[in-house]
Amino acid sequence: MRGIVFDGDGLVFTDALEVRPPTSGEVLVRMLASGICHSDLNVVDGSSPRVAPIVLGHEGAAEVIRGAADVTGFAPGDRVVIATITPCRACRACAAGRLSDCPSAFGTGERPFIYDGRATGRYANASTWAEEVVVKASQLFPIGDLAPAGASLLGCAVSTGYGNVRNxxxxxxxxxxxxxxxxxxxxxxxxxxxxxxxxxxxxxxxxxxxxxxxxxxxxxxxxxxxxxxxxxxxxxxxxxxxxxxxxxxxxxxxxxxxxxxxxxxxxxxxxxxxxxxxxxxxxxxxxxxxxxxxxxxLNGACDPARDFPQMIEHAKAGRLNLDDQVTQVFAVADWAQAIAATRSGAVVRSILDFTS
Ligand SMILES: [Zn+2]
Ligand SMILES: [Zn+2]
The missing domain is CATH 3.40.50.720 (NAD(P)-binding Rossmann-like Domain)
Structure with a gap:
């Protein structure tokens, strides 16, 4: 499959990225649209270092391919947005409602991808610059007929703004x-x-x-x-x-x-x-x-299970405007132009379209 990998020196476009199958509680999804956030670029620039190789991207709208045997509530083809926080819901911080302080909220450094024969890491529990990813079912929220480009931004830009104002x-x-x-x-x-x-x-x-x-x-x-x-x-x-x-x-x-x-x-x-x-x-x-x-x-102290359904309802009712945040949509093969547009400040958000 196609994906954009940060190999430690720079970003590389590949059509030979692989991802492992979903295990208990996980769902395999196919990316429809992904945003480009400045936090992704901070990894590339070295100001927010991560172990390479790694697949970046953390704003994704996707469709379900299949869930693990124990996952219910999702059918192939369902359109979803991916939330990036994975609280355990069992620790002291989670019990107090401080999900960002949960040791598992921001992932465990897992490497679900293979690129060029090397185990390749996941970023922000998501890695939306890949055509297919495995995520926890608890990260997925149905978007119905919201346009994927705008809906992808719920993953970071929208939830961070919304959460900082409300929470x-x-x-x-x-x-x-x-x-x-x-x-x-x-x-x-x-x-x-x-x-x-x-x-x-x-x-x-x-x-x-x-x-x-x-x-x-x-x-x-x-x-x-x-x-x-x-x-x-x-x-x-x-x-x-x-x-x-x-x-x-x-x-x-x-x-x-x-x-x-x-x-x-x-x-x-x-x-x-x-x-x-x-x-x-x-x-x-x-x-x-x-x-x-x-x-x-981090991420506006959002509780995905509470805040994502609320944001989706507001968007469907026109109270949150998602589509006007999308300045330009780029075919994924034109990823370098999309990133240049983000760096230049010429766009509010560039979107990578994985369906083209
Ligand atoms: Zn926890
Ligand atoms: Zn972000």
Whole structure:
């Protein structure tokens, strides 16, 4: 089958990738569409090292080929989205609802693929840059007639935005929100803040082409900033003293510091963007004595079993817009162009189409 493998030096397209059959509790699925997320590219760039060879990709919509003998509830041809978290549901962290702290939530370094005679690893419990993958049945959620390209983004961009607004910040009706960095995740923070009834939703980006996207996904105000603009003053001016929730989705040290400083007393700075490993920021400790919080999570602290069916319902009802996040769809053979488009910032999300 076809797939894109990171061999330690770079990405390689192959049509000779193999995957092992499903074992207890697992399902073999055929990929329909996969997103390209910056976390995938961080592995390629070495800022988020993984053992190679490995198949990257963690936003996938797929159709069921077959489940193991003990799997019920899935039929061949069912269309599903793949969630990336695999909590054990038995440990102390899981019992407390802190699924991200479960030792098995992010996988065990398993190597279900064979590439060029070598055992090849799985990324984020998914590896959606392969034509066929084996995943746990508990990771799969039916998407019905949602378009696979948009639905694939539920796996990371949508769930991370949705979860950070609902589970982490817990935005309430009437709250004020700022979102820094309007890419795949920022757009989903915007539209989930709108869904939750936020009153003022301020989008911030350096790229003028993001204004239309920001407005379409729920921004009430858009700030197109130069890198040396005083974002904190601009947001404080618009809100009369700061926002209840500042979501940092750019992963830059100056914008992380700005997000912390632009919160109102009692406000929450939610750090989502990923700066290079080991990055340090500074902030005024006095700010925290007024009840401010600085928080982070992985995948928006989502519980897939609770949050994925909710998101799918919202998408079917038009309350979450999936399709407009897809800027461009590439045949999988054109993967290099798709990745270049993601790196350049020209697209919100590039999608790899595995059906062509
Ligand atoms: Zn657990
Ligand atoms: Zn991602």
């Amino acid at each position: 982490v910040a817990q935005v309430q009706p009437g709250d004020t929100v700022a979102v820094i960095g309007i890419g795949g995740i920022g757009a989903n923070v915007l539209q989930t803040a709108r869904l939750e009834g936020a009153s003022r939703i301020i989008a911030v980006d350096v790229n003028p082409s993001r204004r239309d996207i920001a407005l379409r996904f729920g921004a009430t105000d858009v700030i197109i900033a130069d890198r040396d603009d005083d974002l904190v003053a601009a947001v404080r001016d618009l809100t009369g003293g700061g926002v209840d929730h500042a979501f940092e989705c750019a992963g830059l040290i100056p914008t992380v510091e700005a997000a912390i400083a632009m919160t109102a007393p009692g406000g929450t700075a939610v750090l989502i963007g990923m700066p290079p490993r080991g990055a340090r920021v500074s902030f005024d400790i006095d700010a925290l004595f007024r009840g401010r919080r600085i928080v982070g999570s």
